[in-house]
Amino acid sequence: MRKEIIRRSFVEYADLTASYYQGCQHGCLYCYNFHFHRRNFGVTYSQWIKARPKVSILKAKRLTYKAIKHFGPGHKLYLSFAHDPYMPVDGYRRLTYIILDEVLKNSDWIVMILTKAPERALCLDGPLFETYSERVWFGVTLTHYDDVKAKRIEPFAEPPSQRIQALWKAKTMGLKTWVSIEPWIPLLPRPATIESFYEENDRLKDFEEYLVDPVELIKRIPKPDLVIIGRLNHISRKYDKVIRKVYKKRFKEVSAYLNEKGYNFMVKKELMKVI
Numbered sequence: 001m002r003k004e005i006i007r008r009s010f011v012e013y014a015d016l017t018a019s020y021y022q023g024c025q026h027g028c029l030y031c032y033n034f035h036f037h038r039r040n041f042g043v044t045y046s047q048w049i050k051a052r053p054k055v056s057i058l059k060a061k062r063l064t065y066k067a068i069k070h071f072g073p074g075h076k077l078y079l080s081f082a083h084d085p086y087m088p089v090d091g092y093r094r095l096t097y098i099i100l101d102e103v104l105k106n107s108d109w110i111v112m113i114l115t116k117a118p119e120r121a122l123c124l125d126g127p128l129f130e131t132y133s134e135r136v137w138f139g140v141t142l143t144h145y146d147d148v149k150a151k152r153i154e155p156f157a158e159p160p161s162q163r164i165q166a167l168w169k170a171k172t173m174g175l176k177t178w179v180s181i182e183p184w185i186p187l188l189p190r191p192a193t194i195e196s197f198y199e200e201n202d203r204l205k206d207f208e209e210y211l212v213d214p215v216e217l218i219k220r221i222p223k224p225d226l227v228i229i230g231r232l233n234h235i236s237r238k239y240d241k242v243i244r245k246v247y248k249k250r251f252k253e254v255s256a257y258l259n260e261k262g263y264n265f266m267v268k269k270e271l272m273k274v275i
């Protein structure tokens, strides 16, 4: 087991990130991290969604304090790219709170929360966010606006309607908000199962049903301070060819809308390569 829980991030727009659970209970079908563990360590889907803490509360506190000293002032900490910081297990393990509390009290770092359980996040840590509202950015991942369709691809996360409500709430609390449309899923095979998702799939005629239009998605949410858009990665070659075409065709329209409405947005480099 690695000794640190906070480290430099490999995500291009991020500075530091934290990883303190193994697995993620939200069980998204497109999860990059699950895909990585499946390929390299033979982790099964049912093992992945039984997320467990990597460290005890005391150790999390100690390692966070050490990281603050090690990295020094002026950083941004992203929670988290390795798992969701507010999946159900955190409701009683509370490692996210321990780390945030330590960081917000003992450093000048900015904290960038990113979750698919924002309702739970506000319920558990809303008061902490409000106390440090100058340094907390509240972020939500949105890949669809339809609760039923989202359930098929993110089966155990909060539905999009709830996430959008939570964004409104965060705004009224005075927090800066951000939205990650990553992955932008232009098409999705149906029925989407964990097996079919990563394997060759030629049911292309069914894909249209899952078309996600980022403009339609953005129109439904309160204007965030930042939008990140990224592509769907790690899929079969055949599927990849199809979605590249969709990205190419639709991106102009998406960026024109965002520019016209004055959104602050960033397009991730993997998506930039194909548009």
Ligand code: SF4
Pocket (backbone or CB within 6 Å): 024, 025, 026, 027, 028, 030, 031, 032, 033, 034, 081, 082, 083, 084, 116
């Ligand atoms: S919330 Fe993120 S880390 Fe968790 S399963 Fe979904 S994509 Fe993976």
